[in-house]
Structure formats: C-alpha cells, structure tokens
Amino acid sequence: MNVVSAQWLFEHLKIGEVVIIDCRFSLNDSKSGKQQYQQSHITGAYYFDLNEDLSAPVGEHGGRHPLPNLSELATKLSKMGVSHQTLVVAYDDSRLGFAARLWWLLRYIGHEKVAVLDGGFAGWLSLSYPVTSEVREPLEANLSTIYTGHVKSNMVADINFVKNRKDLPGVVLVDSRENERYLGIREPIDKIAGHIEGAVNYPWQSVTDSSGYLLNVEDQLQRWQDILGSQEIIVYCGSGVTACVNLLSLELAGFRNARLYAGSWSDWISY
Numbered sequence: 329m330n331v332v333s334a335q336w337l338f339e340h341l342k343i344g345e346v347v348i349i350d351c352r353f354s355l356n357d358s359k360s361g362k363q364q365y366q367q368s369h370i371t372g373a374y375y376f377d378l379n380e381d382l383s384a385p386v387g388e389h390g391g392r393h394p395l396p397n398l399s400e401l402a403t404k405l406s407k408m409g410v411s412h413q414t415l416v417v418a419y420d421d422s423r424l425g426f427a428a429r430l431w432w433l434l435r436y437i438g439h440e441k442v443a444v445l446d447g448g449f450a451g452w453l454s455l456s457y458p459v460t461s462e463v464r465e466p467l468e469a470n471l472s473t474i475y476t477g478h479v480k481s482n483m484v485a486d487i488n489f490v491k492n493r494k495d496l497p498g499v500v501l502v503d504s505r506e507n508e509r510y511l512g513i514r515e516p517i518d519k520i521a522g523h524i525e526g527a528v529n530y531p532w533q534s535v536t537d538s539s540g541y542l543l544n545v546e547d548q549l550q551r552w553q554d555i556l557g558s559q560e561i562i563v564y565c566g567s568g569v570t571a572c573v574n575l576l577s578l579e580l581a582g583f584r585n586a587r588l589y590a591g592s593w594s595d596w597i598s599y
Contacts, residue, residue: 330431330579331542332417332443334452341372341458347410348373348417351382351426352449355517361426370419370449371458374408374466378569382429389487389598391591392517392567393429398437398479405439407466412439419445419452423533423540428572432588438478444576448540485562485587487595494526498559503527504571505593517566520597524564528555532565532573548581556583564589564596 340346350373353361358379365375376382381404383393410416416434418427427444434442445452453459485493494501503523508514510529515521523529534551536542543551555561561583565571568590578586589595 329415329441329443330576331446333446334455334457337370337417337445337452338455338457345413346415346417347408348419349408349430350375350449351378351418351420351430352422353378353420353426354422361420364421366461366463368459368461370452371460371462372464373419374464376404376418376430378426378429382426382433382569389591389595391593391595391598393569395436395484395568395590396433401433402437404466405434407468408464409467410439412441414441416442417445418442419448421449421540423536424448424542424573424576425532425570428576429569432483432572432575436480436483438480446540446542450540483587485589487589487591487599489587490524490562490564490589490596493560494524494562500555500558500561501527501589502555502561502563502571502574503529503593504532504563504565504574505529506531506533509566518594518597523593524596527564530574532570535573535577542577542580545580548577551577552581552583556581559585561586562589563587564592566592567594568592 348370350365350369352364362377382396384396418430420427424444431442431444493499503510507529510523512521563571563574563586568588571588575586
C-alpha cells in the first residue's frame, strides 16, 4: 500500500496499527512546517522535520539533505509507536514533496508498510475531518519494534555509482527538478546551474495535479512510457528529497529497479 485516501485514513484512525506523520516543510522558511503542525494537524499525528529528522547534518559533500542516521531514525519511529506491523502514513502540503521522502526512507530501511496521504493536508481539510493543535508526546523507545538490519542498498546511489553507470546502455538518469532548473535557466538554491550530462528531465510536480492528488496509474505509466523498458533508472533532484516523488510514481507505474542518487545535484557540484 503506497497511497491512501483521506477517507480511508479517517476510517482507520482509531485502529491502533496506523501511525500518522506530518512532514510539512518549507525550503524558504525551515521553521514554518513545525509551526503549522503546532497550530493544526491531523488528529493523532506526530511531526518529522526535513532537516532535523529526515536528513543528516550538511557536510562538504553529500548534498543539502544527506540521508539521516538510520539508527536515530529507527529510534524516533519507535518512540512514535511504530512496529513491524504498523502502517505509517505520511502527509504534507507540498504535493508529496516531503512526505515521499519519508515514504522512501522507510522502504529503504525495510519497512514496507508505509503510504502517503493523497491530497495531503488540504485534502483532509476539504472533507472537514478532525484536526487538533495537541502535540503528541513521544513514547519510550522500544528498539525491538523497528530495525535497520534490512537496509536495501540497491535503492540508493552515490556519486561514483552515478558516474560509472549513467552512460551505460539500458541505464537512464532522471533529473526531477523543474525544467528551468534542469536547463540552467534559473537556479534559486544551488551555487551552480545546469544538470548532470546525459540526464533526462521528468519534473516531480507532474506526478500530481495542482491540488496535490496523484495522477491515476494509467497516467503514471504514460509519464514514463519512453523509459520504462530501461534496465535501471537513477533519479535525482536538488538534494534527494523531491526526487522521491518520482520514485513513488515509478513504483505506481510498476518499475521496481529505480535508485535514488541521495546527494543529487547539490552533491554533484560539490566536487
């Protein structure tokens, strides 16, 4: 189960095996997501911050949002009551731009029971489902309930992997950023504009409609029709976050052999 509707989540709220995590965030104001959560969020939801929870500290290399320490991530999940049997539902208000990062991370550490909320927080509000400002307190960590021993290394790529494989037959490198950033016309974040040589552009925003609802499976297939026959797909963006929306799209389209270049463009240009 990669996606759930607001109606489905509402009907399962009182079932103990669902943990909801609010992933709202703004790259322009790193504090706004948590502030929004504190003001109003889906009843029962916890909060994960992109910088503090879903990423490691920035270094010389590794990009603007390096992958988090997996043991620390597992501990935080345990404190939210996540066990092997728990379905984790992630949501945001950015067309899955941050919720998909958590979706990908959980699958990466071997927790398959994770989904994103279709339509995000706005979709939940549109149906007048319950929200609250009450912040949930963490539980005592029980590390036997979540683990990182099943990390799927075949889901991730580093710069050397990308360099060695991007030009091989059957391998496609996908740039997930907006077309203007891909072309180098506009670069609002990173110090250097452009894209990795040989990459093709599939902007992550086209995975959803303007309201943040995922396109249907047929449309997801249509998006990727030109490269679905590839043996391997490597996906990147600016820092390995919104690329996860494209990875979700590929999963919905039935492609199971895609990797995230975790450092992405911000790592590539650091060399």
